Amino acid sequence: MDEVCVIGGNRYFGRRVVELLRDGGAKVTVLNRGSATPPPGVAHVVADRDDEAGLLAALGGRSFDVVLDQVLYRPEQAEIALRVFGGRAGRYLMTSTVEVYDQVHGVPGRPLGEAEFDAAAWAGAPSDEYAEGKRGAEAVLARQSALPYAAVRTAHVLGGGDADFTGRLAHYVGRMRSGAEIVAHRPSRPATFVEYGEIADFLVWAAGSDVTGPVNAASHGELDVRELCALIAAQGVPEARFTEAGEPSPFSFGHYYGVDNARAEQLGYRFSRLADWLPKVIEEQVRA
Structure with missing residues (x-):
């Protein structure tokens, strides 16, 4: 894992992810709209991820071993990402959420496994609602096979x-x-729940692994x-x-x-x- 692109990564555990990747020897490129300066020692590409043409122009000929997407909230964003990073990325890692299980009637004492939400079978509609948007974004990634992906379903962070x-x-x-x-x-x-430093560490671990599909991350x-x-x-x-x-x-x-x-x-x-x-x-x- 030499070349890593982090989409977002401006604050909270996303910024810690960037620092850990950098300190681990990866060549890190942070892609955001320019609202925050990334940590020292990493490259910075300023682009709006929702502007496909602008994103393609900003990336130029860059390619990456892994793309770690911290700010993927809607299925249409996932569709753009596949078109833009298909052919220029080895793996795509999405930071998702345990909120994708909010329609599952779980029983206390029986923790929810990844199979409780099958992203490939998602039948919802595009939505700005957080959990539904994440479900839709996961679904877009799950229904394609050209770009290996993983979706880290992150517990509530403290x-x-x-x-x-x-x-x-x-x-x-x-x-x-x-x-x-x-x-x-x-x-x-x-x-x-999961601790701020631990989820950052897990995302870096996942980026360097060959894990695919959904994976829960919680203490x-x-x-x-x-x-x-x-x-x-x-x-x-x-x-x-x-x-x-x-x-x-x-x-x-x-x-x-x-x-x-x-x-x-x-x-x-x-x-x-x-x-x-x-x-x-x-x-x-x-x-x-």
């Missing part, structure tokens, strides 16, 4: 300190400190939003006050989001345990 722009964990700490109610499902269903263990709040309270923050009225808070789910990481582990990657890193991530947020 950690990263100042790099975490999402504000999801800060939402809980802030509301618990102020005494404001937290909107949560009753019952709240468990989900799986071992799961918890629901009420358990998350209890861990925050254990750091000295006032206990959470819950309500069911209003828009549910981040990480509050009315259906089960636990995913099975067995395929990734069978392929050679070893995930951490949620209980081993989450308290430290919470402590960092409480002290921020």
Whole structure:
């Protein structure tokens, strides 16, 4: 894996992916619209991925061993990517999401395997809705055979300190400190998570492997939003006050989001345990 193109990679764990690839000796090209400067030591191509002609012109004669797409959200984007990178890339790696399982009625305690969503059989319509867009993008890749691909179905990401722009964990700490109610499902269903550095490491590992098709990426263990709040309270923050009225808070789910990481582990990657890193991530947020 000498030449790698990262589409996106501007912030959060995407930027960490770029740094890890660079530090591992890969020749990295970051492709984005120019809204953020990539880390030092990597090439930068400025283009709009939705503008096929402009993208072709910007890439010129470049070719890559792997393309790692951090910002593939819709099927039409996947179609453009196949036309542009077909013949100039050895493999295509998409950062997907466990949200593709949001229509699966899972049972707590029975983590969802990759077969629970068959991308090739997707029968939805193009949509700007996040989960449906990801399903459609996966489907486009799954229904072709010219370009080997993998779709990393990423669990909900936590950690990263100042790099975490999402504000999801800060939402809980802030509301618990102020005494404001937290909107949560009753019952709240468990989900799986992955640490910021670990998902970056996994994506780099996947880019250098020969894995194809969908693969779940999550730490071992799961918890629901009420358990998350209890861990925050254990750091000295006032206990959470819950309500069911209003828009549910981040990480509050009315259906089960636990995913099975067995395929990734069978392929050679070893995930951490949620209980081993989450308290430290919470402590960092409480002290921020």
